[in-house]
Amino acid sequence: MKSTLFASSALMLALLVAGCGDKKSADVDVIRIGSVAPLTGPQAHLGKDNENGARLAVEEINAGGLVLNGRKVRLELIGEDDHAEPKTATIVAQKLVDQGVKAVIGHLNSGTTIPASKIYHDAGIPQISPSATAIAYTAQGYKTAYRVMTNDEQQGKVLGEYATGPLGARRIAVIDDRTAYGQGLADEFEKAARAAGAEIVAREFTNDRATDFAAILTNIKGKSPDLVFFGGMDPQGGPMAKQMKRLGVNARLLGGDGLQNANFIKLAGADAEGVIASSPGLPIDSMPGGAAFREDFEAKYGVIQVYAPYAYDAVYVLVSAMIRANSAEPAKVLAELPNTDHNGVTGPIRFDHKGDTLGGAVTLYQVKDGAWQVLETVKR
Amino acid sequence: MDILTQQLINGLVLGSIYALVALGYTMVYGILELINFAHGEVTMIGAMVALTVIGLLLGMAPELPGLMVVFSGLLVAIPACMALAFAIEKVAYRPLRRAPRLAPLITAIGVSIILQNVAMLVWGRQYVAFPAILPQGQYEVFGAHITDLQLVIVALSLTTMAGLWLLVERTRLGRAMRATAQSKEVAALMGVNVDRVISATFVIGAAIAAIAGVMVSAYYGLAHYHMGFLLGLKAFAAAVLGGIGNIAGAMLGGLLLGIIEALGAGYIGDLTGGFLGSHYQDVFAFFVLILVLVFRPSGLLGERVANRA
Incomplete structure (x- = not known):
């Protein structure tokens, strides 16, 4: 019994010390962003590609130092696997909401993006899909649903x-x-x-x-x-x-x-x-920042499958809305997303009233x- | 007519692959009454190992004839799968041999998931393409197209099945397997080393699975860590259709399932005027399975329980 007491007080002490250590970095706010795509199963290569695209943007933004409302902010990307299954997509979406993410980049497939969008809508969290192209996604009237790719x-x-x-x-x-x-x-x-x-x-x-x-x-x-x-x-x-x-x-x-x-x-x-x-969109080498993106991406993750530039742009669209709102609060970011005018790797990105991209090319x-x-x- | 011929050929090739994988399920079930759900993954490992060897060989000596390269891949894949199956049986199933039947079944599903994830870590999430090094000969028979590869697949399947049948019916090991299937205890009393016979069953099934894995990846031109799952499920359905535990039944079930799938998917849209489409392909196959199970619960050839192995 005594030894347990000793052990637990030692543990407490250790925690206290660790807590003090954390103080130094505590003036950096961590903002969690979800990234959802199939990371296992037949489309795993595409899913990992999306996540890597988003990760590249997050790492660049963190390296550049993001400041919102006078406080330093670090983005943390939480990658989740939806197996490309609608059922799993809703489970994963709820999990992200429960973890308190401020926004979600995803999902990859239309079949998963659509059922998950209801959960993000109910939680009031902005969702930007890099690659879901089904018309139904933005036709639901959700003010939280956006995509950066031409629809079907x-x-x-x-x-x-x-x-x-x-x-x-x-x-x-x-x-x-x-x-x-x-x-x-x-x-x-x-x-x-x-x-x-x-x-x-x-x-x-x-x-x-x-x-x-x-x-x-x-x-x-x-x-x-x-x-x-x-x-x-x-x-x-x-x-x-x-x-x-x-x-x-x-x-x-x-x-x-x-x-x-x-x-x-x-x-x-x-x-x-x-x-x-x-x-x-445009061919990657005709994209305004395509060549540079390819170089950066391939140095880190290898060959680009398809949607990585879109996931990358989706993160930048989101963060630019955060910067305009001067906050990461979902409600304020959502108010700013319709005003998006971002010159991304894939081209200029602006949204119509539904959350679809305006202009663009095929x-x-x-x-x-x-x-x-x-x-x-x-x-x- | 040429369309029907083509569909029958499609079904026959698909069916002989199903039949080969189904053999592994049925042999193990015949002896242990265990559904070895990891068997589909053994097939996948066979394909992956063979592809790795093929890639290495092509990297070192690109001028080697394609057939020889693929054959070398197969020669490495077969012992690799045999060793894997031996280890799986020893580690995952043998300790549970006297446990309730549900326990090894769940372990089997666990092994299947482990193998999939290990394969994902080793070979990555990418689809691995099968290099186009095999002869691409094509023939036209009654307006239907047949390729060299399809002929090889059907021929190799039939040879393997015949070889297995001879092994089970005509050799000492085969007799020991049949005896063990009837009663492990009595077989042991008669001097049969039951453990060794069970190991042999797993190992032989795995060798056949390796052949099937290489054939599947050569036929479709790809391999993927996930490929064993659906293949295993279909082959399992084929084994049940033919009467699980019965070797001839697995062959018949596999071939039938392949042909049913091809004909079902090919004609269902036209026959129902577009009301039902080819997305009912799998439903069609499993519907037949349900019918068989309702009216003949033991499967098509399942009544010869005494003769199973």
């Missing part, structure tokens, strides 16, 4: 017009991965393609865990389309391009930003040649000689 309506329309215009497709097969992103993009594409007079000869579906598309591609082959559109991500798109070639489907593969990344080419190998995909790329080459940039 804008991108799908450009893709639909490009397929029927310059590519001259008349018989089109559409596949989507049944996620909020893939389905939304495919629906908008289909709408635009139909409006331009193309015939949708097949509408097939897969999921974001699948690798075998032989069955649906064989069915599509029987309808002899001249173009196949896929709304989904590279882990599916890569094998799909391979299997199209293997099954002798003589149609061009077209996709959205989920395919337009380095990993797609790696997975599809030689069969990636000729595939066309779009990406919101760029179309094609794989030539094993690399994505810019075809053209469509300004909206």
